[in-house]
Amino acid sequence: MSNKTPDRISVALLGAGCASLSLAARAPEFGSHEFTIVDPETHKADDHIWGFWAMPWLGEASAVARKQWFQWRIISHDRMVERRSENHPYCALNRHDWLGRCRKKANEAGVHFQVEMAANDALQILDSRPPPMPSGIMLQHFMGYEVTTDNDVFDSNTAILMDFRCDQSRGMHFIYCLPFSARNALIESTLFSPELAPEPFYDTAIRHYLQDIINVDRFQIIRRERGVIPMASLPQRDPAITGIGGNGGAIRPSSGYAFSFIQKQIDQIKASARPGMPLSVGAAHSPFELFMDRIFLRVIKDRPALAPQIFTTMADRLTGDEFALFLSGEAGPSLWLKIVLAMPKWPFLFAALQNDRAAAS
Numbered sequence: 001m002s003n004k005t006p007d008r009i010s011v012a013l014l015g016a017g018c019a020s021l022s023l024a025a026r027a028p029e030f031g032s033h034e035f036t037i038v039d040p041e042t043h044k045a046d047d048h049i050w051g052f053w054a055m056p057w058l059g060e061a062s063a064v065a066r067k068q069w070f071q072w073r074i075i076s077h078d079r080m081v082e083r084r085s086e087n088h089p090y091c092a093l094n095r096h097d098w099l100g101r102c103r104k105k106a107n108e109a110g111v112h113f114q115v116e117m118a119a120n121d122a123l124q125i126l127d128s129r130p131p132p133m134p135s136g137i138m139l140q141h142f143m144g145y146e147v148t149t150d151n152d153v154f155d156s157n158t159a160i161l162m163d164f165r166c167d168q169s170r171g172m173h174f175i176y177c178l179p180f181s182a183r184n185a186l187i188e189s190t191l192f193s194p195e196l197a198p199e200p201f202y203d204t205a206i207r208h209y210l211q212d213i214i215n216v217d218r219f220q221i222i223r224r225e226r227g228v229i230p231m232a233s234l235p236q237r238d239p240a241i242t243g244i245g246g247n248g249g250a251i252r253p254s255s256g257y258a259f260s261f262i263q264k265q266i267d268q269i270k271a272s273a274r275p276g277m278p279l280s281v282g283a284a285h286s287p288f289e290l291f292m293d294r295i296f297l298r299v300i301k302d303r304p305a306l307a308p309q310i311f312t313t314m315a316d317r318l319t320g321d322e323f324a325l326f327l328s329g330e331a332g333p334s335l336w337l338k339i340v341l342a343m344p345k346w347p348f349l350f351a352a353l354q355n356d357r358a359a360a361s
Contacts, residue, residue, distance in 0.1 A: 019245025144188030
């Protein structure tokens with residue numbers, strides 16, 4: 001029997017979302033691997049915005065972002081924290097623009113697209129289809145309106161990452177406002193909780209924000225978006241098939257951020273690629289990060305009223321660069337120490353003990 005490895009490895013990518021298309025767009029960088037995307041194309045998601053901080057592995061995405069903000073705010077009922085970063089601006093990217101760009105590059109690179117996979121069609125399969133969401137886990141759920149106004153009402157230089165001046169009766173709730181111009185912004189009502197809210201709840205929160213905070217009564221809704229993001233480490237869709245993207249653990253549980261970590265995961269796949277060998281998919285987050293995320297999520301689930309204090313205090317203790325690095329998974333030991341010292345001690349210690357008991361039971 002020959003031990004010779006094949007010259008080229010055929011890789012099937014299941015699903016045509018962010019992870020598969022972002023990887024396929026970089027096909028020319030994988031000299032000994034050829035890609036096929038397998039997707040029935042039965043559902044087309046509405047367009048929405050992906051947010052991220054500019055980082056070295058996000059050069060192309062940052063360059064084609066719809067807008068960048070070098071300044072952002074986190075606001076509670078009694079406090080406003082403003083931070084700035086010249087090195088890591090906050091970026092907004094249209095989902096359809098990115099996926100269309102990736103699909104075009106994949107087509108130009110000779111990537112095949114097909115609706116189903118025949119038996120023995122590939123030597124390796126990577127599954128980017130969404131993983132199952134167990135009941136009872138924490139969710140980040142939101143509804144947003146992109147609006148236009150007749151007058152200049154938005155500060156287009158400052159992104160509002162979290163504004164907690166809204167109804168907190170259903171869990172941790174904040175308004176996310178990305179001003180694309182003085183008369184155009186995306187405004188989202190976002191909750192962290194195990195249960196979704198009825199649609200009128202989000203709608204009311206957005207309208208109250210526009211009227212009570214922005215002081216505008218007349219506006220036009222030009223686009224709507226809605227989403228649900230799991231805030232947990234999820235099992236793979238099929239344990240027998242290697243997952244990538246959200247199905248490969250790329251979603252950061254504590255924040256719901258996925259786009260940046262998907263691109264970082266693809267960088268890791270490329271860095272570990274070897275001629276004639278299947279691609280290797282490493283962990284998107286360290287065990288320590290996931291441990292800390294579980295504690296944070298326990299606090300938010302059990303004591304959502306602490307959320308405004310937690311986020312404003314953390315933002316106040318960190319520089320703009322540090323804040324961006326932390327939420328991009330680039331925190332070193334000294335930065336982690338600053339974050340831990342900024343948190344209210346007893347709620348986090350109690351949550352850590354609860355998690356230990358749950359793990360032992």
